[in-house]
Amino acid sequence: MEKYIKFIKREWANFAFQKHIELPLEEAVISFTFDDAPRSAFIEGGSILEKYGFAGTFYIALTFLDKLNSEVSFSDEDLKTAMEKTHELACHTFKHIDLSKTNFLDSVADIRENGERFSRLFPDHQFQNFSYPFGAETLAIKKFLADEFRSARGIGHGLNIGKTDLANLKTIKLYRDRYSLAEIEGYIETAVEKKAWLIFYTHDVAENPSPYGCAPAYFEAVVKACANKKLNVLTIDKTLDLIESAAQNRKRNSLEHTHHNN
Numbered sequence: 001m002e003k004y005i006k007f008i009k010r011e012w013a014n015f016a017f018q019k020h021i022e023l024p025l026e027e028a029v030i031s032f033t034f035d036d037a038p039r040s041a042f043i044e045g046g047s048i049l050e051k052y053g054f055a056g057t058f059y060i061a062l063t064f065l066d067k068l069n070s071e072v073s074f075s076d077e078d079l080k081t082a083m084e085k086t087h088e089l090a091c092h093t094f095k096h097i098d099l100s101k102t103n104f105l106d107s108v109a110d111i112r113e114n115g116e117r118f119s120r121l122f123p124d125h126q127f128q129n130f131s132y133p134f135g136a137e138t139l140a141i142k143k144f145l146a147d148e149f150r151s152a153r154g155i156g157h158g159l160n161i162g163k164t165d166l167a168n169l170k171t172i173k174l175y176r177d178r179y180s181l182a183e184i185e186g187y188i189e190t191a192v193e194k195k196a197w198l199i200f201y202t203h204d205v206a207e208n209p210s211p212y213g214c215a216p217a218y219f220e221a222v223v224k225a226c227a228n229k230k231l232n233v234l235t236i237d238k239t240l241d242l243i244e245s246a247a248q249n250r251k252r253n254s255l256e257h258t259h260h261n262n
Contacts, residue, residue: 002101005100006098006100006101006134006136009100009136009137009138009139010100010135010136010137010154012139013137013138013139013141013142013168014137014142014154014156014165014168016139017139017142017143017146017167018165018167018168019146019165019166019167020163020164020165020166021163021164021166021243021247022162022163022164022247023160023161023162023163023164023195023196023197023243024243024246024247024250025195025196025197025242025243025246026195026246027192027195027231027232028188028191028192028194028195028196028197028198028231028232029196029197029198029231029232029233029234029239029242030188030191030198030199030200030226030231030232030233030234031056031057031197031198031199031200031233031234031235031236031239032045032049032054032056032057032200032201032223032233033056033057033058033059033131033153033171033199033200033201033202033236034056034057034058034059034201034202034203034205035059035092035131035133035201035202035203035212036059036060036061036064036072036092036096036203037058037059037060037064037072037074037092037203038064038071038072038073038074038203038204038213039073039074039075039078040204040205040206040213041058041202041203041204041205042058042074042078042081042082043078044205044206044216044219045202045205045219046058046082046085046087048205048216048219048220048223049087049223049233050085051220051223052223052224052226052227052233053227054223054226054227054233055085055086055087055088055233055234055235055238056087056088056235057087057088057089057090057129057235057236057237058082058087058088058089058090059090059091059092059129059130059131059153060074060079060089060090060091060092060114060118061092061093061094061095061096061114061133062094062114062117062118062121063094063095063096064096065079071204071210072096076121079121079122080122083122083125086235087235088128088129088235088236088237088238089118089125089127090127090128090129090130090131090236090237091111091114091115091118091127091129091130091131091149092114092130092131092133093107093110093111093114093133094110094111094113094114094117095110096133097110097133098133098134098136099132099133099136099137099138099141100134100136100137100138101136104138104140104141104144107138107141107144108141108144111130111144111145111148114127115127127149128149128150128236128237128240129149129150129151129152129153129236129237129240130145130148130149130151130152130153131152131153131154131201132152132153132154132155134155135154135155135156137154137168142167142168143167145167146166146167150166150236150237150240151166151167151169151236151240152166152167152168152169153168153169153171153199153201153236154168154169154170154171155171155173155201156168156170156171157170157171157172157173158170158171158172159172159187159190159191159194159196159197159198160196160197160198160199161194161195161196161197164197166240169197169199169236170199171199171200171201172184172187172198172199172200172201173200173201173202174200174201174202174214174218174219174222175202175211175212175213175214176209176210176211176212176213176214176215176218177211181218181221181222181225184222184225185225188225188226188229188231192229192231197239197243199236200222202214202219205219
């Protein structure tokens, strides 16, 4: 019953409100993201991306900072090193709460606490983007996040093409038992063909991964496939910079064309 209620709340949120933009991409963009960001995501996942000259987006819940005896734990040094290597750190609530089960004001307080703690750790930085823990959404929290962050990534399956909801970005899971490498390469080919924004996400990157993570060899095969095709691999925030720049250029060119014709 709980799963059904969560599904209904998410579907209603996405039917009733969207933060729409029209993607003006001239070529496909790939983003690699990590939810919870256990230490293996930084050590294994981050290192693999760096090997190919790429950076990823790590959605962190600071309740897991130095959390001993937990499946999810990372250190402030992990965070500092990630930023030094141009990875993006983004928000995943503070206590990793289910937003469909938490009242609105408590949800807002928790999300803001994560940002405030992050700013105390790194005064020159703040979160720009968000992902929904458990993919849980409500209409009220989605509207709040649309104003609070540049984007919010959901768990809805698919590519971001054309008219895109920045408050519920679609994604493709890199989970242990979900998709074969051949299927993943098919998604990459489709992204190239349609000039889409393809966002991958996983959790841990370990030899014996959780059901929500994947092995280093699998993860590297996906990253290598993108490198071999010379695809544009960017963090969520850098992709949004690119989208905004492309939209401004398109608007400028349109105005110049109109002025010339007049």
